[in-house]
Amino acid sequence: DQQVKQNSPSLSVQEGRISILNCDYTNSMFDYFLWYKKYPAEGPTFLISISSIKDKNEDGRFTVFLNKSAKHLSLHIVPSQPGDSAVYFCAASAWGYGQNFVFGPGTRLSVLP
Amino acid sequence: ETGVTQSPTHLIKTRGQQVTLRCSSQSGHNTVSWYQQALGQGPQFIFQYYREEENGRGNFPPRFSGLQFPNYSSELNVNALELDDSALYLCASSLSDTQYFGPGTRLTVL
Numbered sequence: 001d002q003q004v005k006q007n008s009p010s011l012s013v014q015e016g017r018i019s020i021l022n023c024d025y026t027n028s029m030f031d032y033f034l035w036y037k038k039y040p041a042e043g044p045t046f047l048i049s050i051s052s053i054k055d056k057n058e059d060g061r062f063t064v065f066l067n068k069s070a071k072h073l074s075l076h077i078v079p080s081q082p083g084d085s086a087v088y089f090c091a092a093s094a095w096g097y098g099q100n101f102v103f104g105p106g107t108r109l110s111v112l113p
Numbered sequence: 114e115t116g117v118t119q120s121p122t123h124l125i126k127t128r129g130q131q132v133t134l135r136c137s138s139q140s141g142h143n144t145v146s147w148y149q150q151a152l153g154q155g156p157q158f159i160f161q162y163y164r165e166e167e168n169g170r171g172n173f174p175p176r177f178s179g180l181q182f183p184n185y186s187s188e189l190n191v192n193a194l195e196l197d198d199s200a201l202y203l204c205a206s207s208l209s210d211t212q213y214f215g216p217g218t219r220l221t222v223l
Contacts, residue, residue, distance in 0.1 A: 043203055043217050044156070046211050049210065089155050100146055100169050100171065103155030105155045106155050
């Protein structure tokens with residue numbers, strides 16, 4: 001049973017437009033969420049995180065939104081750049097629950113020039 | 114500041130053999146986690162070490178074992194390799210909430 005879901009395996013966006021990547025989770029104990037970006041032949045690179053006490057966190061072109069009641073989070077990239085083309089993973093954790101990060105299956109983002 | 118490094122980069126083994134993968138943490142990080150990433154899937158948590166003690170384990174059998182050394186580097190050992198163990202093995206180090214990943218070791222079991 002997948003506790004973290006990314007229902008879009010792939011997404012294509014034009015350069016300069018907004019990219020929106022979605023993530024849903026089922027475990028209500030999760031209280032910390034992260035997004036990672038992964039290029040081929042490299043390990044995942046940390047992008048941005050959000051704690052369950054917030055509903056939004058921004059870092060430059062990246063914004064993460066958290067809707068706890070819907071158990072949904074999204075990553076917005078504005079404006080999208082060709083270098084953003086990668087696989088994006090959503091991850092969740094429940095500190096104090098004895099559980100490490102649970103990752104979604106990833107969404108492959110292609111930013112077209 | 115040195116990032117997380119892993120060795121070897123690639124490895125080919127046959128079914129039934131044993132393998133040891135190595136990870137050097139980012140400087141100052143006292144926690145190391147290991148993940149298995151099968152093709153087309155997200156990383157799956159194997160276990161975590163904090164100051165040389167196992168600090169959490171995912172749904173992996175006992176033939177997956179680990180060690181953390183006083184300098185916080187770590188090893189992942191897998192005994193009695195099975196074909197399904199073929200995957201990318203990722204090590205991540207952390208000091209607080211965020212984990213920083215190494216490039217991974219690609220293990221192929223024939």
